[in-house]
Amino acid sequence: MDGKIYTAQAVIDLVDPQTVIQELCKHMREHNAEISEESGDVLLRLSGCSARFSADGAMTRINIEAPDFEHLYFARMTVASHILEFAGETVPEICWNGDHGDAERPPNFQTLTVTDTRDVTPHMRRITFRCENAARFANLDALHLNLLIQQPGLAEPQWPFVGASGLIEWERPDLKPSMRKYTVRSIDLATSQLDIDFVLHADAGPGSSFAEAVTIGMEVGVLGPGGGGLMDADWYLFAGDETAIPAIARMLENLPADSSGAAYLEVSDAAEIQNLQTPVAIGIHWLIRNAEKPGSLLVEALRQTHRPQGDESIYLWAACEFSAFKTIRQLARQDWKLKNDQHLVVAYWREGTKS
Numbered sequence: 001m002d003g004k005i006y007t008a009q010a011v012i013d014l015v016d017p018q019t020v021i022q023e024l025c026k027h028m029r030e031h032n033a034e035i036s037e038e039s040g041d042v043l044l045r046l047s048g049c050s051a052r053f054s055a056d057g058a059m060t061r062i063n064i065e066a067p068d069f070e071h072l073y074f075a076r077m078t079v080a081s082h083i084l085e086f087a088g089e090t091v092p093e094i095c096w097n098g099d100h101g102d103a104e105r106p107p108n109f110q111t112l113t114v115t116d117t118r119d120v121t122p123h124m125r126r127i128t129f130r131c132e133n134a135a136r137f138a139n140l141d142a143l144h145l146n147l148l149i150q151q152p153g154l155a156e157p158q159w160p161f162v163g164a165s166g167l168i169e170w171e172r173p174d175l176k177p178s179m180r181k182y183t184v185r186s187i188d189l190a191t192s193q194l195d196i197d198f199v200l201h202a203d204a205g206p207g208s209s210f211a212e213a214v215t216i217g218m219e220v221g222v223l224g225p226g227g228g229g230l231m232d233a234d235w236y237l238f239a240g241d242e243t244a245i246p247a248i249a250r251m252l253e254n255l256p257a258d259s260s261g262a263a264y265l266e267v268s269d270a271a272e273i274q275n276l277q278t279p280v281a282i283g284i285h286w287l288i289r290n291a292e293k294p295g296s297l298l299v300e301a302l303r304q305t306h307r308p309q310g311d312e313s314i315y316l317w318a319a320c321e322f323s324a325f326k327t328i329r330q331l332a333r334q335d336w337k338l339k340n341d342q343h344l345v346v347a348y349w350r351e352g353t354k355s
């Protein structure tokens, strides 16, 4: 950061500004934004950025301040997308002025080139990519990225650009790539390369098909990184199916050596078991699904696990199929009464539904 404050301004014609701004603030409060009122303006603060909403005659003026252009880009995008979401049927025109208003590509976009591929297990393919900027993915607070998988047979790839509204746009929206979320399994800063482990699953969508057909030299676009990290805890509990193994494995490899806890990993059959490195006091328990419903063994294992009952702090990290996710989240919040900073439970895929 260079000490400069980056700013953006927009004047928007909203039919019902009060309701839209109230809805936006209510939503952003759930993401830990601080909301206040100053001289009739509404001020929203989050992650070092601020957005001020003021009446300007019949129009609404928005001023955003951020510590760098990337924060400004995300703040503009967040404000614009939620205004469009809450504005109702009359879609307002949003056009930002200010710093880097004409940036062509999203600042978190880069292209990766495939340099290697190998099968870790029969249904897990590891693909190594060379990056323009691998250091962006080194932070353990943000493990995943969005892979932009081009539609088959395109002569020219479609890459995203930033529209005047601050949102991502495509030259040919009908040809825009499919986006799929994947985890950066490991990173090699010396060679500027990273690994992603792809589950090769039945009913393959663009993500799984990309991994099946991959060849050295292929280019793919990514937006990222994204996601939340682990909180410090005395005792960790991990639970995940094949799609979550890359994230859990990377976290286990990077936890302090004196960390303790348990990790439950559910895979389709014994051939999918991997040899993972872990701090000594975190035991890995492999659960073999066979014909069981995805995630059901994780739910059962978590129900039966013996959590420390004393003063030790606990952190639960779980990612799996949607219906098991719902049960685990309920277990964490309603039965175990874990607070927001004591758990992260996420659906990584949904049976029968494309991402």
Ligand SMILES: Cc1cc2nc3c(=O)[nH]c(=O)nc-3n(C[C@H](O)[C@H](O)[C@H](O)COP(=O)(O)OP(=O)(O)OC[C@H]3O[C@@H](n4cnc5c(N)ncnc54)[C@H](O)[C@@H]3O)c2cc1C
Pocket (backbone or CB within 6 Å): 144, 180, 181, 182, 183, 184, 196, 197, 198, 199, 200, 201, 202, 203, 204, 205, 206, 207, 208, 209, 227, 242, 243, 244, 246, 247, 347, 348, 349, 350, 351, 352, 353, 354, 355
């Ligand atoms: C934050 C995050 C990180 C993720 N990291 C990884 C990762 O590192 N590696 C990884 O492989 N996946 C990961 N996933 C899961 C991955 O994004 C989904 O599995 C995604 O649906 C795969 O896209 P697709 O195009 O292959 O299938 P889609 O087009 O999304 O779906 C097509 C069909 O396949 C089914 N399907 C999708 N995934 C699976 C699966 N795993 N097993 C069985 N059936 C499936 C769907 O239900 C649907 O019927 C992650 C997801 C999230 C949210």
